[in-house]
Amino acid sequence: MKMEKKRHLLFKLHRLGPPVIERHLVSAIRSSLHTLYGEVCVATSKLYLDEYDSTNGEGILQCNLENLNEVVAAACMLSRIEETEVSFQPLKLSGSLRSLKQTSH
Amino acid sequence: MLIDFNVRADTSESLAEMLQAARVLGFDAIAVSNNTRINLGKEVSDIELLSRADITSRSIRGMKTQAGQHRKRALIIAAPLRGVLTANWAAEDSRVDLLTLHTDKTQSRLRKTTAKLAAQNETALEICIDPLLHTWGLQRSKIIKTYREAASVARDAGMPIVLSSGASRPLSLRSPKALQFIGTALGMRFQEAKKAVFEIPEAIVSRNRHKMSEGHIAPGLEIVQEGQ
Numbered sequence: 001m002k003m004e005k006k007r008h009l010l011f012k013l014h015r016l017g018p019p020v021i022e023r024h025l026v027s028a029i030r031s032s033l034h035t036l037y038g039e040v041c042v043a044t045s046k047l048y049l050d051e052y053d054s055t056n057g058e059g060i061l062q063c064n065l066e067n068l069n070e071v072v073a074a075a076c077m078l079s080r081i082e083e084t085e086v087s088f089q090p091l092k093l094s095g096s097l098r099s100l101k102q103t104s105h
Numbered sequence: 106m107l108i109d110f111n112v113r114a115d116t117s118e119s120l121a122e123m124l125q126a127a128r129v130l131g132f133d134a135i136a137v138s139n140n141t142r143i144n145l146g147k148e149v150s151d152i153e154l155l156s157r158a159d160i161t162s163r164s165i166r167g168m169k170t171q172a173g174q175h176r177k178r179a180l181i182i183a184a185p186l187r188g189v190l191t192a193n194w195a196a197e198d199s200r201v202d203l204l205t206l207h208t209d210k211t212q213s214r215l216r217k218t219t220a221k222l223a224a225q226n227e228t229a230l231e232i233c234i235d236p237l238l239h240t241w242g243l244q245r246s247k248i249i250k251t252y253r254e255a256a257s258v259a260r261d262a263g264m265p266i267v268l269s270s271g272a273s274r275p276l277s278l279r280s281p282k283a284l285q286f287i288g289t290a291l292g293m294r295f296q297e298a299k300k301a302v303f304e305i306p307e308a309i310v311s312r313n314r315h316k317m318s319e320g321h322i323a324p325g326l327e328i329v330q331e332g333q
Contacts, residue, residue: 072286077290079239087277
């Protein structure tokens with residue numbers, strides 16, 4: 001079985017309203033991805049949150065390289081999660097988690 | 106220089122909020138329509154404020170008058186993509202920089218002929234992403250269809266594309282990188298979307314600044330040194 005390449009994205013979630021919890025964020029991105037690109041894309045994207053701080057909105061998400069554009073586009077098109085108005089900002093992309101952690105800290 | 110070509114602010118307070126949000130997202134400049142009563146000449150923060158004029162007239166005659174009135178004051182002039190005749194006129198007129206795509210396909214359709222004329226005159230197609238953020242389901246898929254078709258026609262004709270936010274609230278602004286990724290959802294290749302956000306807006310601004318400089322007389326004709 002061919003090894004799938006992963007990518008890690010450092011992001012910041014700007015918000016107006018109460019903090020967005022991790023579960024709601026992942027669910028909103030998956031929902032947006034599902035609406036825009038369908039079930040197959042959600043299934044193959046292997047989208048996970050590596051890290052997320054709900055207070056400052058910074059986090060790292062992980063997905064398949066093949067579906068990277070779709071995942072980030074879907075996240076950037078989010079405008080509201082629950083009662084919070086949001087704006088997703090992709091900051092830095094990397095193949096390894098370590099280099100992103102060095103950037104974020 | 107990273108520029109968001111389409112920011113809407115009705116009051117000085119909302120403009121200040123927009124400027125702050127744009128700075129946080131990494132923009133160097135934003136263009137705000139000068140149809141509002143805000144004094145755009147005021148220096149606010151370290152973000153450059155560019156003046157934009159939107160042509161509102163529906164007749165060619167009215168559009169010509171407005172273009173003439175705005176050209177000396179506004180750095181960017183945008184015309185809506187409506188009927189064939191007005192769109193073709195705007196595409197041909199060198200004073201118009203942007204043809205703004207409407208979300209309704211019945212009102213706003215980019216024809217191949219218009220795109221070819223626009224490509225010859227370096228008039229860009231402007232796609233605002235704001236309607237995509239505030240719609241859902243079938244309504245959004247209709248907008249995506251309109252945008253994807255127009256982007257495809259523009260690409261085939263060699264017409265430049267500009268991606269802008271069209272935001273009227275700070276959280277409707279998207280960072281340059283986010284706009285690039287959203288561009289891929291509109292059928293643009295990653296590098297094309299990058300050009301639409303990072304290169305074309307800057308090229309339009311520097312071209313117009315050159316046009317509006319004192320020495321410029323006409324394309325290819327400028328005063329390089331004054332005689333004694």
